[in-house]
Amino acid sequence: DVKVTQSSRYLVKRTGEKVFLECVQDMDHENMFWYRQDPGLGLRLIYFSYDVKMKEKGDIPEGYSVSREKKERFSLILESASTNQTSMYLCASSFYGYQETQYFGPGTRLLVL
């Protein structure tokens, strides 16, 4: 079974703090994705990566950065958290060439005060 894990289920941070969200997958997938999910807006793609050290902007990259130093790990970084980044963050992974068949992690619910 594919397993995608995220470092925290719930996180509370203050405005201006630097926030790291970690995602690890154990299926040797090349592709990894970060989404945020908000009521009425659905899942929106923030960043994705097709390989180690590679990153591509998604639809809403502003205010975020990512890091992929190892194949199994994809980190989302909020350099200076703001209240409008309060959201559910979902990580996903897939095999290269099968971008549509994504396996999701359980999500991190982030509250920025």
Place this chain on the structure above:
Amino acid sequence: EDKVVQSPLSLVVHEGDTVTLNCSYEVTNFRSLLWYKQEKKAPTFLFMLTSSGIEKKSGRLSSILDKKELFSILNITATQTGDSAIYLCAGYNTDKLIFGTGTRLQVFP
């Protein structure tokens, strides 16, 4: 701009009812349509549809795609309380998934 629209936004039914969830899409370079079920955790994959008119079935769930009219439906027959979830539809365009906002289904005993 690519978009996926789901309806209804929310649905409340009793156990045993049959429900139909709708998904329309406008996705350039469209390749496939996917359905996911999301309970209080990770979205889990239900179906991937690439061809028009071919029904995919898994137990009480079934789905079909119409590439001419650009929509898909997800049917759930004899609903159970365990079907309560958000159902997500997404179009894939050779590069990324474009998600709809989801339909929240609540099944009461």
